[in-house]
Amino acid sequence: MTQTTPVIALTLGDPGGIGPELVAKLLAEGEATQDCHTVLIGDRWLWQEGQRVAGVSLELPEVTSFREARDHAGPVFLEMDTVSRDQTAYAEANAAGGASVLAVLERCIEANKAGEVDGICFAPLNKYAMKLGGLGHEDELHWFVEKFGVTTFFSEFNTLGTLWTSRISSHIPLKEAHTYVTEDRIISAATLIYDTLKKAGFDAPRVGVAGFNPHGGEGGTCGREEVDIIAPAVEKCVAQGYPIVGPYPADTIFLKARDGDLDAVVTMFHDQGQIAIKMLGFDRGVTILGGLPVPVGSPAHGTAFDIAGQGKANLTPTRNASNLVKAMCQH
Structure with a gap:
């Protein structure tokens, strides 16, 4: 309408x-x-x-x-x-x-x-x-x-205005988080927040994807989700015309976001993004129900x-x- x-x-x-x-x-x-x-x-x-x-x-x-x-x-x-x-x-x-x-x-x-x-x-x-x-x-x-x-993918977004976060899973026990790390969910989360940023007035959104394991998996020696799932998902986003970047280690991606290099971060589980964004601006944050x-x-x-x-x-x-x-x- x-x-x-x-x-x-x-x-x-x-x-x-x-x-x-x-x-x-x-x-x-x-x-x-x-x-x-x-x-x-x-x-x-x-x-x-x-x-x-x-x-x-x-x-x-x-x-x-x-x-x-x-x-x-x-x-x-x-x-x-x-x-x-x-x-x-x-x-x-x-x-x-x-x-x-x-x-x-x-x-x-x-x-x-x-x-x-x-x-x-x-x-x-x-x-x-x-x-x-x-x-x-x-x-x-x-x-x-x-x-x-x-019936399509949906996600809660948190935003401080110039910085948004999305996640591939929400209110689930942490022990189940790894089961949600799939190509389909990552692609859906990244493209949805990109499209939503466009609707919110961003001309060319810059969306980055976080890794899942410590230090981004250290080349597969500390978990292979980044190598086998997350990086291929990012490549498929790019092939679909979405300029998504990543994966970046979760403990440094928000430094890029804080410094203005990213407009949005797609995280792999709830607290990975929530802790960061609430530390950066709990007194001004907004939740958007995406999808x-x-x-x-x-x-x-x-x-x-x-x-x-x-x-x-x-x-x-x-x-x-x-x-x-x-x-x-x-x-």
Whole structure:
């Protein structure tokens, strides 16, 4: 769906975390709602509580459907009744809060399928609470994939704006990581993040692939994945017209990325990239759910139960997430 001015669905996240506060700060600031139609969707009491914690007061026009958003220049509020105040509490992961998150996100998905929403930005959620509330998947990405009927490769991306990471596997035990190191998964991960970077506004993305073994396998003497699987996968990417490079040892590839030689790194397992990117910029990171038919993003941090309700939450990652989802919709 191509729209001159995209409609972005914005959610409040887990009721027990910092999401409502962040959303209130975001909308009060105003930057994220420029050049788009923002629809805040969620429980009224939770939106009011977010404003209280953030120390702001906003009067948003109320709508009864996403379709009405285009009739308003600024953000609007779409009420959903998903959880009561006495069913949840700050710093608490429970079934009611998790079910609330799932209900709101499902409404956003339905709106996208109906052509009413171009992108989704959700405030921090809690996977444990969502599983208590009915999530039967390992994480929200796999849930989104099922809801959208995606049958091609998908991956969670983490980005600091100028640096992105992808991975060929996600939330799995480390002892299983080697079973995911296949040519098909590496090719799919590398080409997907390349194509996504193009959609995010990069003219000529520079994507590098990390090795799997210590020191990149040391020429096959410390593991042969680099020689037998990863390097051939990179060569096949190049043959398909994708200027992918690597493999580079995992303990040095992020030095290249930090110094500006790469725009994205494809890693071989979850923490290989997560540790690096969170060290480089945890206070500004964004998560993008790659491979979906619609831009979906969120701040890369979690619900921060330790500071929930205290007005201390850092807005930067949420602002960055909102702006990136908007940019991807515009491209």
